Amino acid sequence: MELKQLTKHCWYSNSDPTSDCPSLGYILSDAGSSIMVDAGNSPKHHDEFMDLLKNLSLPLPRLCLITHWHWDHTLAICSVEVPVVACDKTQSHLIEMENWSQEDIKKFYISEEYAQAEYPSHELIHPKSADIVFHDHIEINLDGLRVICQFVEGPHSDDSTLIYIPEDGMIFAGDSSAGDFSKPNIAYDPFLLKKYTDTITSMEFSCFLHSHREPLNREETFLFRKRQF
Template sequence: MQLKKVTDRVWVSSFEEERDRPALGYIYGEKYRLAVDAGHSRQHVEEFYALLEEKGLPLPDFTVLTHWHWDHTFGLCAINGISFAEERTEKELQHVLSKWNQDSEGKFKAMDEHIALEYKEQEMQVTGADIVYKGEITLELGNLHARCFHVESPHTEDSVLVLLPEEKILFFGDCISGEYPLWKVEKERMKALLFELEKLDFTLSIGGHWQAYEKQELLDILKKENGLD
């Protein structure tokens, strides 16, 4: 895993297909530091934090989730500071917790070989967020804001975008892909997502499992891939 400097106040870790590890964002405000997503596991978080420490960067004070999926949330057990989840995300996490038993980890591993590899030498720990918000929240980090808000998406019902207005950077999690495990994209939901993306003021977009895209490049790709151009 590597840590890339995007701007003077924004960094992002590399994503990894083998263990289904998404890119994790790091935003440096004058008062507080924010991570975007909690990662796939305790080990994922620890490796991310080690990279931050190598750069002399403080650990995140806050972590915000883009959606409930395991690769973005199962690292909550190891994060520093306070976590934030939109109410739909927290509902999904609490549902997982309510059904959790001695067989649950094995079922997750059997579901996907990438999950099994991530948890080859560690145990799963599932937890909810510290603070739950409804629809939208803006975090004031110190001359830098993070607007976190729910958006309709073909990927999950609880998808959240994280917009940094001062940096003109958008973190979009996995919201541009179809629904797991078939990855089928519902076109009406993609249209709704595109409508929202077109309205937002950003120049660079960063997703969980993709390279960074400039705004128009992202819009063009989504329209072409989904027959909406």
């Protein structure tokens, strides 16, 4: 795992397609306070990210912001030692997962080959919900650096949240720009895709990070979107 700088205050760890590890985001204020974006897909993934920060002598995060409920972004919440922040729609999904029986966890494990790659046994999976829940949006003042969590209607899931750092023109988008993996051929709902595109078009940004892809500048982001209409 590597940490790469995106903008003055933002970094990301590389994703790993072999285990479905998404990128994790890292936001560091000038005064030395930090926030992480997404928890990771397993305690191992989360611990590797923490070790990376420690090895680089970077301040450890004070908060963890969740982009959406999917397991590869949230199953490491059980390892996060700081408050975890999620929108109310994400929290509903996380509570449902937290209430999974051992049988439910086993079913999930059997159906997800990437979870099998990440966890030696389903018994090591411990879903957990968030600590701080917001409706629609929340703005965090990270020692003077504005960090905005904004729920967005989009094609990937019903709870997508953009993590937006206006000063840097940075959007941590989670998987929000992707299609719906629960639909055949990972379909894009055209109505939701149009709404989503209108939302990001109205935002001032110069760097856009999808959790499983390389970062894009504004022009590249819209070229990419056009191909999906």
